[in-house]
Amino acid sequence: xxxxxxxxxxxxxxxxxxxxxxxxxxxxxxxxxxxxxxxxxxxxxxxxxxxxxxxxxxxxxxxxxxxxxxxxxxxxxxxxxxxxxxxxxxxxxxxxxxxxxxxxxxxxxxxxxxxxxxxxxxxxxxxxxxxxxxxxxxxxxxxxxxxxxxxxxxxxxxxxxxxxxxxxxxxxxxxxxxxxxxxxxxxxxxxxxxxxxxxxxxxxxxxxxxxxxxxxxxxxxxxxxxxxxxxxxxxxxxxxxxxxxxxxxxxxxxxxxxxxxxxxxxxxxxxxxxxxxxxxxxxxxxxxxxxxxxxxxxxxxxxxxxxxxxxxxxxxxxxxxxxxxxxxxxxxxxxxxxxxxxxxxxxxxxxxxxxxxxxxxxxxxx
Ligand code: F6R
Numbered sequence: 001x002x003x004x005x006x007x008x009x010x011x012x013x014x015x016x017x018x019x020x021x022x023x024x025x026x027x028x029x030x031x032x033x034x035x036x037x038x039x040x041x042x043x044x045x046x047x048x049x050x051x052x053x054x055x056x057x058x059x060x061x062x063x064x065x066x067x068x069x070x071x072x073x074x075x076x077x078x079x080x081x082x083x084x085x086x087x088x089x090x091x092x093x094x095x096x097x098x099x100x101x102x103x104x105x106x107x108x109x110x111x112x113x114x115x116x117x118x119x120x121x122x123x124x125x126x127x128x129x130x131x132x133x134x135x136x137x138x139x140x141x142x143x144x145x146x147x148x149x150x151x152x153x154x155x156x157x158x159x160x161x162x163x164x165x166x167x168x169x170x171x172x173x174x175x176x177x178x179x180x181x182x183x184x185x186x187x188x189x190x191x192x193x194x195x196x197x198x199x200x201x202x203x204x205x206x207x208x209x210x211x212x213x214x215x216x217x218x219x220x221x222x223x224x225x226x227x228x229x230x231x232x233x234x235x236x237x238x239x240x241x242x243x244x245x246x247x248x249x250x251x252x253x254x255x256x257x258x259x260x261x262x263x264x265x266x267x268x269x270x271x272x273x274x275x276x277x278x279x280x281x282x283x284x285x286x287x288x289x290x291x292x293x294x295x296x297x298x299x300x301x302x303x304x305x306x307x308x309x310x311x312x313x314x315x316x317x318x319x320x321x322x323x324x325x326x327x328x329x330x331x332x333x334x335x336x337x338x339x340x341x342x343x344x345x346x347x348x349x350x351x352x353x354x355x356x357x358x359x360x361x362x363x364x365x366x
Contacts, residue, residue: 006347007155007343007347007353008153008154008155009159009339009343009353009354010353011155012153012154012155012159012160013159013160013206013336013340014206015150015151015160016160016163016164016199016202016206016336017199017200017202017203017206018199019148019149019150019151019160019163019164020163020164020167020198020199020202020332021199022149022150022164023148023149023150023164023167023168024167024171025149027171028171028192028196030189030192030195030196033185033188033192035178035192037146037171037172037175038146039128039144039145039146040144040146040175042144043128043143043144044179046100047100047176047179048176048179050078050098050099050100050126051079051098051099052078052079052080052081052098052100053072053079053080053099053100053101053102054080054081054083054088054093054099054100054101054120054125055069055080055081055082055083055101055102055103055104056084056085056088056101056102056103056104056113056116056117057082057084057085057105057110057113058084058085058105058110058112058363059158059242060106060161060162060242061104061110061113061158061161061162062082062085062104063162063236064104064130064162064165064166064169064235065082065102065104065169066235066238067166067169067232067235067236067331068080068082068102068166068169068173069082070231070232070235070328071169071170071173071232071328072173074328075173075174075177075183075191075328076173076174076176076180077177078176078180083116084112085103085110085112085113085115085116086112086366088116088119089115089116089119093123095120095123095124095125096123096124097125099120099126100125100126100128101117101120101125101127101128102127102128102129102130103116103127103128103130103138104130104165105130105136105138106131106132106133106148106150106153106158106161107131107132107133107361108132108133108135108136108137108138108139109133109136109137109138109362109363109364110362110363110364111363111365111366114137114138114141117138117142118141121143126143126144127141127142127143128142128143128144128145128146129141129142129144129145129146130146130148130165130169131145131147131148132147132148132149132153132161132164146168146171146172147168148164148165148168150164153361154361155353155354156246156247156355156356156359156361157243159339162239162335163202163332163335166331166332167195167198170195170328170329174188174191174192190326191328194325194326194329195329197325198325198329198332198333201322201323201325201333202332202333202336204322204323205322205323205333205336205337206336208320208321208322208336208337208340209340211318211320212320212337212340212341212344213340213344215302215318215320215341216344216345216348217344218318219273219300219302219345220248220348220349222271222272222273223250223251223271224250224252224253224267225244225250225251225252225253225272225273225274225275226241226252226253226255226264226267226268226273226274226275227240227241227244227252227253227254227255227274227275227338228254228255228256228260228274228275228276228277228287228290229256229257229276229277229287229334230256230257230282230286230287231283231327232282232327232328232331233279233282233330233331234254234256234257235331236277236331236334236335236338237255237256237275238254239338240252240254240275240277240335240338240341240342241253241254242254243338243339243341243343244341244345246356246359247342247351247353247356248342248346248351249349249351249357250345257276257286257287257290258286258290260290260293265294265297268294268297268298268299269297269298269299270299272299272300273300273301274299274301275304275341276290276301276302276303276304276312277304277334278303278304278305278309278312279305279327279330279333279334280305280306280309280324281326281330282330288311288312291303291312292315295315300317301315301316301317301318302316302317302318302319302341303315303316303318303319303320304319304320304322304334304337304338305319305320305321305322306321306322306323306324307321307322307323307324308324309321322336322337
């Protein structure tokens with residue numbers, strides 16, 4: 001059932017090219033320059049009238065929500081707020097009929113997310129679900145939605161659910177961007193063509209596996225890790241840190257790279273591995289200078305870079321390459337080596353990768 005892999009997590013990491021293709025199927029028609037999502041089409045009026053999108057989710061799904069904030073704002077020019085469902089539900093949040101709430105959940109059973117949906121509905125908001133499990137409570141409770149179609153995710157640490165959530169959210173953002181006229185038809189087409197290349201680029205990113213194992217072996221005994229990224233890759237840094245915490249029980253924190261100087265830089269010494277996502281475009285030059293700051297304090301740098309990168313290679317102790325793509329799609333690639341790194345460290349430390357202590361696959365209690 002693990003298809004020859006030692007763990008479900010590894011199997012699910014390797015399933016991502018196919019899972020992302022399944023997410024596209026029947027929805028991304030790049031030849032015709034069309035995105036078809038019934039849940040969006042049927043409610044286009046509401047989407048176009050929305051003054052704001054509020055995303056509610058927990059854990060890894062919340063990280064996918066954070067990535068979508070950049071995508072929706074950048075492409076579709078719709079203001080977005082991303083909320084932990086557990087906080088949102090107990091505030092007295094300002095929600096109106098003009099808001100669209102997007103609830104993201106792999107299992108579709110997360111108690112806090114479900115409660116946040118009920119609250120939003122009671123205030124008159126339109127609630128759209130992005131779930132993986134078909135017919136789940138959240139899928140039923142929402143007004144409309146789009147499934148991720150990632151297939152069953154068994155490993156407690158979420159992997160393919162995350163990348164397919166980002167894929168669906170990107171499709172929605174692009175569809176809305178086009179409907180609003182926020183991007184030109186040529187830009188739209190360019191995004192579709194790039195998106196279509198992602199499964200094969202994920203496959204290529206998976207080829208870093210051997211080198212990631214070498215890095216895992218060097219740093220597996222570290223007591224702390226920092227993960228840094230900016231822009232679209234800031235949420236990926238958070239997700240990388242969460243993966244490491246969950247399955248290897250090593251303390252890790254994700255930060256926006258520029259926040260370093262406001263505190264966390266004090267932690268850096270020769271014992272601190274720092275994983276820095278430094279892909280080309282976006283804030284590349286700025287991230288390179290963040291890397292210089294870490295290096296001058298003797299931190300060990302593991303850079304996640306665009307294929308062919310030179311500047312980071314000169315500074316970092318290790319670099320892991322991912323293929324080039326447009327900035328908004330980089331999270332789908334930069335996530336891959338971070339998943340592999342946490343996996344290999346956990347295996348080397350002899351931890352229970354698929355069923356880490358204290359964690360459950362769906363959190364049906366608050
Ligand atoms: C992380 C992880 C959890 C879940 C969170 C939300 O690897 O698995 O953080 O992402 O419990 O679960 P869903 O998406 O099922 O609502």
